[in-house]
Every structure is written in structure tokens, then in C-alpha cells.
Amino acid sequence: MSRQSPRTVIIGGGVVGLCSAYFLAKSGHQVAVIDRDPSGRESCSNRNAGMIVPSHFTPLAAPGVISQGLKWMLNRKSPFYLRPRFDLQLAKWCWQFFRHSNRRHVENCSELLRDLSLESRCLFAELADELSFDLVERGLLMLCQSEAGLKEETEVAEAARRLGLQAEVCGPARIRELEPGTRIDAIGGVWFPQDAHLDPEEFLSALRRGIAELGGVFITDQIVDFRVTEQRVHSAVSLSGETHCADFFVLAGGAWSPPLAKSLGLELPIQGGKGYSFTLPNSGELPVICSLLKEGRVAVTPMGRDLRVSGTMEICGNELSIDPVRLAGIIESFCGFYPAYSKTDFEELEPWEGLRPCSPDGLPYIGKVRGIGNAIVASGHAMLGLSLGPVTGRLVSDLVKGGEADRRLHPGRFG
Ligand SMILES: Cc1cc2nc3c(=O)[nH]c(=O)nc-3n(C[C@H](O)[C@H](O)[C@H](O)COP(=O)(O)OP(=O)(O)OC[C@H]3O[C@@H](n4cnc5c(N)ncnc54)[C@H](O)[C@@H]3O)c2cc1C
The missing domain is CATH 3.50.50.60 (FAD/NAD(P)-binding domain)
Structure with a gap:
């Protein structure tokens, strides 16, 4: 040079x-x-869920997120928690989050997020050729166990199609066709074929x-x-x-x-949004498509012979302690969707935690x-x-x- x-x-x-x-x-x-x-x-x-998601065109600040978050705060095993504390930065962040959690903001951002994601998705394909890493281009399954969850995700699929993205609403038979080697307990879901996954490390x-x-x-x-x-x-x-x-x-x-x-x-408002992951080595019934489990907000990603299971969003400042009750919530939710697995599969595994840098x-x-x-x-x-x-x-x-x-x-x- x-x-x-x-x-x-x-x-x-x-x-x-x-x-x-x-x-x-x-x-x-x-x-x-x-x-x-x-x-x-x-x-x-390092050990996040490894998902590349043009399907995520809705920003974190969106209608309904605050009321859902407040409900989740009452459940120790839920996927969301905001640690209440006296902190001016947190108060300002929450105020901005509240101001942006509306339909107008979503409409203002969806096309931008879609365009950024689609360009990134193309760049991933180019980088996989240039740098030789494995990019799995099989899409993402959003899986639902409740009628209410499926209704919400069907609406997301319609919004995705209005934005020109591919989204297929699936019943249990179609899910079996897409994942023939893995038992999945879900009443339905949405398949986003343009999504992909990889091993982040x-x-x-x-x-x-x-x-x-x-x-x-x-x-x-x-x-x-x-x-x-x-x-x-x-x-x-x-x-x-x-x-x-x-x-x-x-x-x-x-x-x-x-x-x-x-x-x-x-002034750069950012709060750490803590999440955890487990990596199950040499898993038995290994899915081939990554999935998000609607009701527990858990992410499931096959990585070679391993399976990564991740979840939770704890707005906690930048502290990295591990909450065993929330870890149990991730495991329960995962085993409820993938019945080939049980709690004992996780007994010897060390959880990883990471802080997502969240803007309001x-x-x-x-x-x-x-x-x-x-x-x-x-x-x-x-x-x-x-x-x-x-x-x-x-x-x-x-x-x-x-x-x-x-x-x-x-x-x-x-x-
Ligand atoms: C459980 C979980 C699952 C996730 N799954 C996905 C997913 O599937 N798809 C997706 O797109 N995203 C996912 N994410 C989010 C994603 O991991 C983060 O958005 C991303 O890693 C942020 O990257 P970053 O480079 O901004 O920050 P980081 O990866 O945190 O890197 C910041 C670096 O800066 C260094 N640093 C900070 N301050 C200093 C300093 N003063 N001097 C020197 N070095 C410093 C730190 O040591 C650190 O290495 C997930 C996150 C979690 C927690």
C-alpha cells in the first residue's frame, strides 16, 4: 500500500x-x-444468533411494544426486562423510545430498513465468495403456537409483501415440508425466503x-x-x-x-440490551432453517452440527450479570417448540451474554x-x-x- x-x-x-x-x-x-x-x-x-434478516423491517420502537413490554415486566421468565434505576440517560432514552413507538415512525423507517437490509444481504453473498465463509440461504421461519401470534405474524407477512419482500404464511404441513427432519410444535408460521444465516464467529x-x-x-x-x-x-x-x-x-x-x-x-443515546445464547454441540434433530419462536421471542440457528438458541432483551445498563431465571425461560420456550430437546440438554452448557447497542x-x-x-x-x-x-x-x-x-x-x- x-x-x-x-x-x-x-x-x-x-x-x-x-x-x-x-x-x-x-x-x-x-x-x-x-x-x-x-x-x-x-x-x-461473537455468539449472537447469526441471522441476516430483511424480514426485520419494523424498528424496535413500534406500536404495541411498550404495552407488551410492561406485561412482560411482570413475568420473571419473560423475554423482556427493563431494570428500573435512577439514571438520567435511561430516563431520556425511555422518553425518546416512547415518542417513537408509533405507526408514523414505523412507516417512516420501514422502507429505509428494507433497503439497508436488502443491500446488506447482497453484500453478504459477495463477501461469502471473497472471504470463503458459509452463508446458509434457506430463509427464516417465524413459528407460532397461538392463534393471536399467528394473526399478528400474518399481518407482518402482508406488510412485508406490500414492501416487495417475499413472505409465505405456512400451516403445519408446509412447515414439515420445509423442515422434514425436525419435529416442530407450532400451529403455523411465516417463511421469509430472503433471510439467511451464518456462524458469526x-x-x-x-x-x-x-x-x-x-x-x-x-x-x-x-x-x-x-x-x-x-x-x-x-x-x-x-x-x-x-x-x-x-x-x-x-x-x-x-x-x-x-x-x-x-x-x-x-450526545449518543444508547442502552445496552442484554441477550443470552447457548450452543448445543452435535445436536440430534438439527433444523436446516433458522427460526424465531414468536411467543418466547427465542432465536434458533443451526450452525454446522451445532444448534444455537438465544433470546431475551434486558435493558440493564452495561452490566453483564447472568439471570438464571431468564435463561430458564429461553430453554423452556425452545423445548416447547422443538420436542426432541429437553432441559437436560442444557445442563452442562455455559451461557454467553452480549449487549446489543440499542438506540431509542x-x-x-x-x-x-x-x-x-x-x-x-x-x-x-x-x-x-x-x-x-x-x-x-x-x-x-x-x-x-x-x-x-x-x-x-x-x-x-x-x-
Ligand atoms: C443474544 C443475541 C442475539 C443476536 N442475534 C442477532 C442476529 O441474529 N442478527 C443480527 O443482525 N444481530 C443480532 N444480535 C445483535 C448483534 O449481535 C449486535 O447488534 C452487534 O453485535 C453489535 O456490533 P457492534 O460491532 O456495534 O458492537 P460489539 O460487537 O459489542 O463491538 C464493540 C467493540 O468495541 C470495543 N470497545 C468499546 N469501547 C471501546 C474503547 N473505549 N476502546 C477500545 N475498544 C472498545 C468492545 O470491546 C467491543 O469489542 C444479537 C445480539 C444478541 C445479544
């Missing part, structure tokens, strides 16, 4: 940071990915390899501040006082982005920091970070070249 290549420092080596680094390196940048944790244990990207390793082959480097360090002079970031400063200089800086710190954004003068309007933050020409934010992807990783990387690379992202994604939209 020529000495004149622009240098870009990316803070955060999760899926968003790595995708940004890969697309920048491909367009000729010298990239350095800085992460404080080389093991990746803290990153939310395999994808992240492939990205790291690709970045290294393009000359990118990986640095273990914790960034605590930025030095800004004349409306440009000059360097990122680490805990030990070391400075990392570059032409451009990308903040992709997931749920930990807000304090760093603050040092750029940017359900849209990611992708854009330049106002008034600072060389600082870009890529964060707040909540439950879509893997799915939107490649399109985010492509957008970050465009922003560095002088492009603009959609204003609805602007990191300064909350002031």
Missing part, C-alpha cells in the same frame, strides 16, 4: 468495526482496528483475515478520549496515554460508544459528527448489527470519501 494512503483508525472490533475496516481497506485505506479486548469476550458480535474470523491480507492492523488498547483541533480529530488517546493519529476516525464501540461520543461533543428509535447511528469532518459514528444497531454489518461498512467507506448517509441515521439526531 502506498505511503500516501489515508489512515483510518476504527475503535471497536465487533462486526460493525470489522465490516467498516474491511470496506475501507478494500477502497485503499490503511486501517487500524483498536479494541480493548482481543479475546472478543465483551463484544456482542466464522464470519468475524474471515473478516479479520481479509483485513490483514489488505494490510490492516489490529491493536489492543482502550481509547478514552479524542484530541480535537480546528474541527478535526487529531488523535485517539488511550488509557495509558498513548496517542493514535490518523486522517479519519470511526467510532464503532457498540454499547460502550456514548462516553467516547461525548468527548466529540456528541430502533435505527442505527451511521454518519459524520456535526462540525468534525473526520469523525464517523457507526453504532446503535440493536438486534440488527450482524444483518446490517456489511451495508454499514459500505456506508462508512462512502462517508470517508465525502458521501452522506441518510439523515434518519444521523448520529446527532437526538441533539
Whole structure:
């Protein structure tokens, strides 16, 4: 690479940071990915459900979410929990979430999310060829056990078709046809054939390899501040006082982005949304299509011979304790849909937990920091970070070249 290549420092080596680094390196940048944790244990990207979901065109903030959330708060095993606490940032986040949980907001975002997802889906297919990882293109099954759940999902399927997405409402016979080798206890569901899945760890390793082959480097360090002079970031400063200089800086710190954004003068509302996963090794009755279990909000993903089962959304600040009652809720829900499995299959398994970086309007933050020409934010992807990783990387690379992202994604939209 020529000495004149622009240098870009990316803070955060999760899926968003790595995708940004890969697309920048491909367009000729010298990239350095800085992460404080080389093991990746803290990153939310490692052992998530691995689903690529154009079917998720409804933002997290949507009508009915608050009333459902309040009902779930009363049930210790439910898939949602908000830990009540005195915290001004949480109060502001909740207020913005409340303001955006309406039909107008959903209508304003659905096409944007669809377009981002479809572009990302195409980029995944290209990346699978370039970087050699396994992309399973069999769609996603949304499975329902209640009439009310099936009715809701049938309406989602209709909305998906109005947006030009493929969605097939299925009865039990059609589900058996799609999943002939696995018993599933569901009264029906919806098959979204354009969705896909992969093993996120395999994808992240492939990205790291690709970045290294393009000359990118990986640095273990914790960034605590930025030095800004004349409306440009000059360097990122680490805990030990070391400075990392570059032409451009990308903040992709997931749920930990807000304090760093603050040092750029940017208020970036993000709450950590904790989720858990289990990976059942060498599973017996292995489904071939990934699924979401409507009533328990549990995700089920075959990964090679293994099966990953994940769920819960706990708005808990950035703390990573494990709640065994909620874990039991995930297992119960999964075994209720897949009767070949029982609680004992999970006895020896260690749960993984990750913090989804949740913005209050359900849209990611992708854009330049106002008034600072060389600082870009890529964060707040909540439950879509893997799915939107490649399109985010492509957008970050465009922003560095002088492009603009959609204003609805602007990191300064909350002031
Ligand atoms: C159970 C579960 C299942 C999920 N399933 C899916 C799915 O199927 N599909 C999907 O699209 N999404 C899914 N998600 C969401 C997805 O995992 C996240 O949106 C995504 O991983 C966020 O990626 P990120 O790169 O923004 O953040 P992270 O992966 O958390 O990466 C941020 C990185 O920044 C580093 N960092 C932070 N601050 C600093 C600092 N100051 N200095 C240096 N380094 C720093 C951290 O160490 C971390 O490695 C799931 C999440 C969970 C919890």
C-alpha cells in the first residue's frame, strides 16, 4: 500500500468495526482496528444468533411494544426486562423510545430498513465468495403456537409483501415440508425466503483475515478520549496515554460508544440490551432453517452440527450479570417448540451474554459528527448489527470519501 494512503483508525472490533475496516481497506485505506479486548469476550458480535434478516423491517420502537413490554415486566421468565434505576440517560432514552413507538415512525423507517437490509444481504453473498465463509440461504421461519401470534405474524407477512419482500404464511404441513427432519410444535408460521444465516464467529474470523491480507492492523488498547483541533480529530488517546493519529476516525464501540461520543461533543443515546445464547454441540434433530419462536421471542440457528438458541432483551445498563431465571425461560420456550430437546440438554452448557447497542428509535447511528469532518459514528444497531454489518461498512467507506448517509441515521439526531 502506498505511503500516501489515508489512515483510518476504527475503535471497536465487533462486526460493525470489522465490516467498516474491511470496506475501507478494500477502497485503499490503511486501517487500524483498536479494541480493548482481543479475546472478543465483551463484544456482542461473537455468539449472537447469526441471522441476516430483511424480514426485520419494523424498528424496535413500534406500536404495541411498550404495552407488551410492561406485561412482560411482570413475568420473571419473560423475554423482556427493563431494570428500573435512577439514571438520567435511561430516563431520556425511555422518553425518546416512547415518542417513537408509533405507526408514523414505523412507516417512516420501514422502507429505509428494507433497503439497508436488502443491500446488506447482497453484500453478504459477495463477501461469502471473497472471504470463503458459509452463508446458509434457506430463509427464516417465524413459528407460532397461538392463534393471536399467528394473526399478528400474518399481518407482518402482508406488510412485508406490500414492501416487495417475499413472505409465505405456512400451516403445519408446509412447515414439515420445509423442515422434514425436525419435529416442530407450532400451529403455523411465516417463511421469509430472503433471510439467511451464518456462524458469526466464522464470519468475524474471515473478516479479520481479509483485513490483514489488505494490510490492516489490529491493536489492543482502550481509547478514552479524542484530541480535537480546528474541527478535526487529531488523535485517539488511550488509557495509558498513548496517542493514535490518523486522517479519519470511526467510532464503532457498540454499547460502550456514548462516553467516547461525548468527548466529540456528541450526545449518543444508547442502552445496552442484554441477550443470552447457548450452543448445543452435535445436536440430534438439527433444523436446516433458522427460526424465531414468536411467543418466547427465542432465536434458533443451526450452525454446522451445532444448534444455537438465544433470546431475551434486558435493558440493564452495561452490566453483564447472568439471570438464571431468564435463561430458564429461553430453554423452556425452545423445548416447547422443538420436542426432541429437553432441559437436560442444557445442563452442562455455559451461557454467553452480549449487549446489543440499542438506540431509542430502533435505527442505527451511521454518519459524520456535526462540525468534525473526520469523525464517523457507526453504532446503535440493536438486534440488527450482524444483518446490517456489511451495508454499514459500505456506508462508512462512502462517508470517508465525502458521501452522506441518510439523515434518519444521523448520529446527532437526538441533539
Ligand atoms: C443474544 C443475541 C442475539 C443476536 N442475534 C442477532 C442476529 O441474529 N442478527 C443480527 O443482525 N444481530 C443480532 N444480535 C445483535 C448483534 O449481535 C449486535 O447488534 C452487534 O453485535 C453489535 O456490533 P457492534 O460491532 O456495534 O458492537 P460489539 O460487537 O459489542 O463491538 C464493540 C467493540 O468495541 C470495543 N470497545 C468499546 N469501547 C471501546 C474503547 N473505549 N476502546 C477500545 N475498544 C472498545 C468492545 O470491546 C467491543 O469489542 C444479537 C445480539 C444478541 C445479544
